[in-house]
Amino acid sequence: MSNTPIPTRERLIEAAGKLFYGEGIRAVSMDAVADKAGVTKRTLYYHFRSKDDLIAAYLETRDQPNLALFRRWFAETEGGLAEKVVGIFRHLAQSARHPKWKGCGFLRTSVELVNLPGHPAMKAARAHKQRAEQWFAEVFEEAGIARELSQQLARQVVLLMDGAFAVVLLHRDASYMEAAGDAAARLVRDTEQRQLG
Amino acid sequence: MSNTPIPTRERLIEAAGKLFYGEGIRAVSMDAVADKAGVTKRTLYYHFRSKDDLIAAYLETRDQPNLALFRRWFAETEGGLAEKVVGIFRHLAQSARHPKWKGCGFLRTSVELVNLPGHPAMKAARAHKQRAEQWFAEVFEEAGIARELSQQLARQVVLLMDGAFAVVLLHRDASYMEAAGDAAARLVRDTEQRQLG
């Protein structure tokens, strides 16, 4: 029976992620991250060149799991295209009801780094949002919607989702997420109509 | 000929506002605000009990002018209800193209204060967003849309707008604001349809 082989670097990113997501990157010190990981600050700086490096690593680990959830929620929801999109928003609303939920880590980090557009974490955030938009576009196209309409619709659905992330966080009221889901469904149906007509 | 009688307090809020909006509240020190205002830090603390006080004052001064712009843009745009809503988004897109534009100060501040829900600045941000939503709802109702549908539509338009604030800031691409305007117009027309049907 071998020891649990959790690589140190992963553990550090995980500890940092919890703190960064929970309190915001500027509100969390490297000392706090080291404490949380049960490690000296010097060790932290052995594995990451700087705080900025650690922030970037934190966001990069969040990209894939996030999109995987969308895929699963979409697949699991019964019904037509609009219903399946609503399913994603319903699951997001459910997540948002958890007290530890603090919105979208990508969006919040990008707000904190607003004047550093070249920061690797900003690039990670942009890439993530673009991947989400592209995934929606592909889904719509596979459902028979023309490419151009699919891309437009995907962009608008993502806008609704990000708006809901911000507003739900502000008001601490997950029902805004369901209002966003309803709006997304209306846009999907409107696009389907346009496709037929 | 009297001297220009600009009250000190106002000047301090203005200087603070420029820095807070431009760089974020956590990134700006009280020393920086004092310097910007051409005043000693001690003077700053004579007029404001704490940095939190100053942050709250900054947001409170931004509430009314912001809504006034919406009213003007809406009134100035020719066309039906959907077109007039699109007019607001077009003006927002135009603003967003200015290099000093940094999204919505209310939303960005609320992200930086995510763990202080009782902070006066958070209350100001919530109040502002609610007033915007309510204004849209009144406009829709005056245009003949039923109260319940108006409230739902207003909420969804605000979601699109806030999503666009976040996404335009992330990608530094104002065309997302126009995509949001298009989505809003589609929702307006869909609601009008539903009203007639």
Added chain:
DNA sequence: TGATGTATACCGACCAGTGAATATACTCAA
């Protein structure tokens, strides 16, 4: 023995907030 990883202890910069003294402007009695 040399590469990898961790610990102790520290640094200079910055930051929110303050103590004590001073300057300015207003009030009111002589």
Added chain:
DNA sequence: TTGAGTATATTCACTGGTCGGTATACATCA
């Protein structure tokens, strides 16, 4: 009208604490 007294407004210099990051030495293992 003037001068003393008072409230307002501002300055200089400072503090205790935190922050990102580091110099150095010690441990472990191939």
